[in-house]
Amino acid sequence: MKFCSFASGSSGNCYYIGTDRCGILIDAGISVKSIKKNLKNIGVDLSQIYAVFVTHDHFDHISSVGVLGETYHIPVYSTSLVLEGVNRCYKVTEKLHQSRRVMPVGTTVNIGDIAVTSFPVSHDSSDCVGYYITTDDGSSLTIATDMGHITPVVSDYLLKARNIVIESNYDELRLLEGPYPLYLKERILSDTGHLANHVAAAFLAENLHLASWNRVFFCHLSKENNLPELVLEKVSSEFEYQGVRKEEIPELMVLPRTAAIDVIDFSK
Numbered sequence: 001m002k003f004c005s006f007a008s009g010s011s012g013n014c015y016y017i018g019t020d021r022c023g024i025l026i027d028a029g030i031s032v033k034s035i036k037k038n039l040k041n042i043g044v045d046l047s048q049i050y051a052v053f054v055t056h057d058h059f060d061h062i063s064s065v066g067v068l069g070e071t072y073h074i075p076v077y078s079t080s081l082v083l084e085g086v087n088r089c090y091k092v093t094e095k096l097h098q099s100r101r102v103m104p105v106g107t108t109v110n111i112g113d114i115a116v117t118s119f120p121v122s123h124d125s126s127d128c129v130g131y132y133i134t135t136d137d138g139s140s141l142t143i144a145t146d147m148g149h150i151t152p153v154v155s156d157y158l159l160k161a162r163n164i165v166i167e168s169n170y171d172e173l174r175l176l177e178g179p180y181p182l183y184l185k186e187r188i189l190s191d192t193g194h195l196a197n198h199v200a201a202a203f204l205a206e207n208l209h210l211a212s213w214n215r216v217f218f219c220h221l222s223k224e225n226n227l228p229e230l231v232l233e234k235v236s237s238e239f240e241y242q243g244v245r246k247e248e249i250p251e252l253m254v255l256p257r258t259a260a261i262d263v264i265d266f267s268k
């Protein structure tokens with residue numbers, strides 16, 4: 001399984017997952033032009049993308065799904081509530097019709113040699129899901145973003161994948177002391193808001209002995225209330241607190257908000 005993050009955060013989210021046979025996108029919250037450019041940089045053509053899976057109907061995840069679906073005829077999968085939400089979003093000018101594919105939460109869709117299973121995530125959108133993705137080469141990846149807290153179901157899916165993308169949206173002190181209006185702070189802090197650095201870090205440290213993670217990617221960092229250093233500092237201090245030994249620590253990477261990373265082959 002090859003993985004690449006094209007963008008991660010409130011300005012846009014888009015992840016590529018592919019094999020030698022085919023590719024998919026998780027979310028399409030950046031322009032089609034950027035998607036094409038990013039794909040080209042990793043040697044993939046848009047015609048090799050066989051599906052887009054949408055986590056939820058917030059604009060930073062869906063801005064291009066209409067065009068990808070209707071103009072480029074790429075099937076767009078999510079729950080019926082998310083798909084309805086996409087079509088209700090006034091900023092999405094191209095609505096989903098023939099490209100719309102309802103994928104009930106908890107079901108699995110096979111795209112070539114890629115299997116994608118959705119699971120519920122707690123967030124204040126019409127509906128929100130995470131994805132557990134496996135490929136025939138034995139690689140696995142769980143993507144869990146935009147969530148107010150880690151439910152037992154999310155925990156199960158994070159624990160069963162060898163590679164995970166987990167939200168680490170904000171540093172709590174920065175958010176509380178920052179300029180956001182109270183209603184927005186309360187929204188972010190709530191159980192259906194976003195995940196704090198210390199919550200993601202504590203989850204990793206407390207569950208490391210139950211998991212077999214090769215790589216942990218931190219996603220959806222807030223521009224105003226976070227910094228990559230703060231995420232990694234929090235993780236280090238939680239690992240230290242839990243007595244995690246250096247050799248037990250998986251590879252850690254903070255996904256940049258607007259830049260793409262180099263493509264990573266999980267089978268290597």
Ligand SMILES: [Zn+2]
Pocket residue numbers: 009010013058060061146220
């Ligand atoms: Zn988002």
Ligand SMILES: [Zn+2]
Pocket residue numbers: 056058123125146
């Ligand atoms: Zn969201």
